[in-house]
Amino acid sequence: MNFFNIINQLAEVDPDVMGRLDTRRSVFNSLTTLGKRTALAAGPALLASFFTKAYAGTTAGDPKEVFNYALSLELLEADFYKKMVASQYFSGQSAAYQGAINQILKNENAHVALLQAVVSGIGGTPVTGNAFSTTVFNGLGSFAAQLEVAQLLEDTGVRAYKGRAGDLLGIADVTIGGTAYNPLETALRIHSVEARHAAHIRTMRGQTPWITGSGDKDSQPNYAGAIPESNTTQSGVSLIAANAITPNTTYSAADAAASFDEILTPTEVGALVTPLKQ
């Protein structure tokens, strides 16, 4: 869990490591020589740990692949909310509930349109399809059951974006319709919108807006993974034992877990969302 110490250890054997870690691709380019020197100092376990934590799940560093990954999730979400609005349970809901779902659908549709433009703008071909499974959706027998899935989709989306941020470091701006977009900043700005959606749906469901570990869905695999949402150690710093930092202060595991959201790797996300696809 110790991001900083790992980087520091790498820096000890390779003083240029900071500059060469700008992109995941450059890490692999430098791995051969770096690996030889690092192996003497720390062994393969350190490298494995490094890639698991700092570049988790990055099976490909191509920004086109990263944005198509994001687009595929947004297509799934947009279609899910479209099905919610069209379902037999929607008209009976309060104006507040209908307004919230319509607001989220509007944002997801905007994300789809923007991500399609970004993928095209960087020379890729936007993925298509990725509809939400009609079979799965029709199996959701109430508005409440639909909201449960919405919560899982949003919280998973937040974790998925977070897992790819490192892939977009240092990627040049993309110009779309005369406006320059920084790929990383664009992804971060979508990511925090997903978190707003997650917070609102969790509130609609009577859950805390943040993930404390005591929610009714917190045992679902969407909150597990190599680094589960229950994690209370960040970068080697125990958030519970923070009394070492602020004297006479301790924090609960629930507060520590809730104060940091966690990443999911593409492999983990794939296992979670593939059964939901048409």
Add this chain to the structure above:
Amino acid sequence: MSDNLQPRGSDDATFAQPLYTPIKRRSFFMYAGATAGASALVLAGCSKDSPDPVKPNLPNGNSTTADGSISLGSGDVGVLNYAYALEQLEADFYAKVAAGSVLSGAELAYFQQVAKHEAIHRDFFKAAITRDAPGQTLRGLTPKYPTGTFDTRTSILATAKAFEDLGVSAYNGAGKLIKNAAYLVIAGQIVSVEARHAAYIRDLIAPGTFAEDGNAATSVNAQGLDLVMTPTAVLATAQAFITEKLDGSSIGVNA
């Protein structure tokens, strides 16, 4: 030039000539010039006062600038201290709200949780910066608030909304300034929690405004993108709540 230094032939016809031909006058000055130039380079290398345009002197975190401001530092340290400054402010604000008696019931309980989250963020940054950049950890700041900030629920919620949206804007804008991917992941792990706070508080103020509130300048825009601000803009806003004068002009700047 080398010809000038070559020994002449050793046969009898040339024996009477000097062993070495004197260096031509022009060649002598070429040598002299090169020597002078080399000496100048050596002297420049020795001088501690010589300006170095390639690597400007960037401020350390927590150093004092010429105008008496506290520098947040440069490069990634600057970004971390920037986050630490904002988390100090948020943690102090929520601690006061959590200890007060204006809010009650479930609302107070949630604000007490938010207070813990922000305190944990603050303590985390202090620990991480102290470990990774010893001696550059931003000092403890002295927050200040407009009169009446903690007197009414309306004022508390408005201030909380401003701080949370500012935090989301700040982290979203700082991501591309970070060089170390591990720090970027940490920033991403925190910003989504700040966004959850922001959504909750906005819904308390006006139900359904978790993402948009009818003002494109203060909420998610038509492209579905959240707020974003540069460190300069964020600090201009945050400065009104911080007694010490902060200088974030080198945040993310690397030598």
